Amino acid sequence: MNFQQLDEMEIATNVSKISQFVTNFRENNLLIGDRLRDSSKLVLAQNDFPTTRHESWKYTRLTKLSQLSLTTTEKINSPVSVPLKSPHVISIVNGNIVDVPSIPGVNVFRLSECSEKQLELVGKHISIENDVFQALNTLYLKDGLIIEIQENQQINDAIQLIFETQESSIFCPIRIIIVGKKSSKAHFFQHFSGKGTGLTLPVFEYFLEQNAHLKVDKIQMENDESFHIATDQVHQERDSYFKINTITLSGKLVRNNLNILVDGENCETNLNGSFLLHDGQLVDNHTIVDHLKPNCNSNELYKGVLNGKSIGVFNGKVFVRPDAQKINAFQSNANVLLSEDASMNSKPELEIYADDVKCSHGSTTGQMDEEAIFYLRTRGISDKSARALMTQAFIGDVLNQIDSEEVRSYIESKLIEIHGWTI
């Protein structure tokens, strides 16, 4: 049997895989337009779950995911637990929007109540081509939100988006569109958790108008049996500021696609992430910072600690398009492997088409500095505590990027809870 035959066979079995996967889902009746709907259907008909032969899924196997038999549910059981004090809480349970609060200075619309005109924002900068997860989200989305920060408004308290999965084997596609109008400022706190299992498939789309200022803290701590594939698509206009911190604490397979289009001058973009993995976890961070216009800065810092049989993937890409001069783009990825069976795959990439730029990237993978551990041990600190301290210091660089004291201490408390650190 030659390779071509093998390929054809694979395609044949795969196509049935995805059609099997969607059997229990119902298509939505949102006014997203026939074009978007048709192209989603086409993608699902022509493609299957990507294999490791796809460059962007090279290190992430989706076999287990494709074998899941999932359903959707309308059930909302218990009230969600809210981590922060801020009163602005939007909770989404099992993929269903529980309630939509009124926040002064902010307009919130449900996608199911939006006009066709408003829904033009859906997927505006996302290429759905060959991307089954975008297609799945678009077609089987139950509902979503458009959150609009009004012009010149500054929202002081964090807007909390609390996602909880309470049932087993459920499929939770959700789409949140965040629009930062001219000169607005807001802080979003996204929290994913829950005892339930299945696949969470959120798509976030951010539109930053001129001089808008958005900060996002994303905490992923779902059940260790659940799958999570998230897309964050960001579009920045001139003078805007965007910062996202992605902290992954648990989950069986977590994939984050973070795509930032810097489409205006004088923008600043910060993206940070950290992941602490154990057992058979897999966390895959794919980021793209695409500089289309001159005079911008971007900073990226991702740090990972891997234990057990976990697998970490980092793929960061920086584009500097022709004529996007005077760009400073920095990217850094550091990883620590704690166990024999953990593995890390790092791929920091630069694609530069302009000359007056300063771009750099760095990537390191190694282990704990035994000398530092020894130093701590001589001070009477137990081996376990010493290692915990070192780990904490290592990812502390990322946690320090979180501006909100409250969020930071919340994450620290969770880390202590999960890893049994006693500091």
Place this chain on the structure above:
Amino acid sequence: MANYTENELAKDLENQEYKYGFVSDIESDKIPVGLNEGIIHLISSKKEEPSWLLEYRLKAFQIWKEMTEPEWAHVHYEKPKFNDIAYYSAPKQTKKYESWDDVDPEMKETMKKLGISLEEQKKLTGVAVDFVMDSVSVATSFKAKLAELGIIFCSFSEAVKEYPELIQKYMGTVVPPTDNFYAALNSAVFTDGSFCYIPKGVRCPMELSTYFRINEGGTGQFERTLVVADEGSYVSYLEGCTAPQRDENQLHAAVVELVALENAEIKYSTVQNWYPGDKNGIGGIFNFVTKRGMCERNAKISWTQVETGSAVTWKYPSCILKGDNSVGEFYSVAVTNNYQQADTGTKMVHLGKNTKSTIISKGISAGKSQNSYRGLVQIHKSAQNARNFSQCDSLLMSDQCGAHTFPYIECKNPSAKIEHEATTSKIGEDQLFYCMQRGISEEKAISLIVNGYCKEVLNQLPMEFAVEAQKLLAISLEGSVG
């Protein structure tokens, strides 16, 4: 003659336009264009090859037929039409030369233009040159001296006849025909190349050097080089390339295999200056090369390359660090100008314990060219205490060129230490200003800065090459700064 100095060599190299752009008029023994089993039989019979090699070629051809051309590289070009290429071309001569005087005077003239006349080379530089005119080696020098030490340095076809057991033992062990599309093609149709064997414990007293040259229009050149360094031996091997100026794209798909057995060391240096196409991106050589070395216990392989030529380059000299304590090194300067495209880098595969690798890659892009570094550092589970350091810098000389970095870093062992660094920027205005303030012209200043930037790599080259390489850099970048 005896005081042929560095300066004179530099002067020789100071030709402005592509100086190796001439076609010498030598009657060629050329076979019809096309690629099929008949052609392979023909090549094999013309070269009077044993049947095992013909079988090897046919098997590779079968493999090749089922492969598709790779498209993942960051280059764009019109794919070669494999059926429009003549796969064999040898300067017409029936008898082997007895002495230097017997050599066709025209060919001597060509060599002179290349600046590597064997006579001169013999006397002046102490370098044994295996000169490849198109696909057949015509002269090999210093053979006797090398033979004394038991070193074998000859053309590949000669080695097939004289040392079949060595060829059979090592050929295809590092780069098997199944490796990739162009390696398979090469395995099927390779015409000649060089073979080098250093016996146990021998330190090769001189730098072995081969000058490749593509001469006949419309002929692809499929070289095959095999260097085997037996236990505890050392060899430094030089490879330099030049080609005449022409308008049609020429394909070059070479395979280089290095085998470093226990405690052996191989240093492989390349200066590549094939015709890069004219200012509008017309013509130029396609350079799709597979180079790989295998390191056994305590062995070391060091690749150094200066890449200034070719329209499209696709080249990843790699090291498989199989034995414990083995070392792999890769030093590269890649310069692209006008419409040149380069996708080059290395693969360091760490299998053994305490293996070390160093990657220093300096890219310089000018004009409208695209220059990519693509590398893989792979630490396998068995590679305890593996160590890697990579540094990939890119220098941008114009606002229309591109510089890209695609490193793949895969680690499966917690005791490994991997570092990767890359920067992209243009020449510092302040450095330029400083030089010009001291009365150095802009062009000179740039050349000075570029040379400084590449120093780490150029320092790795043997002296003869280093001078040539510096000149090449200057010539390649001429007029690129505006």
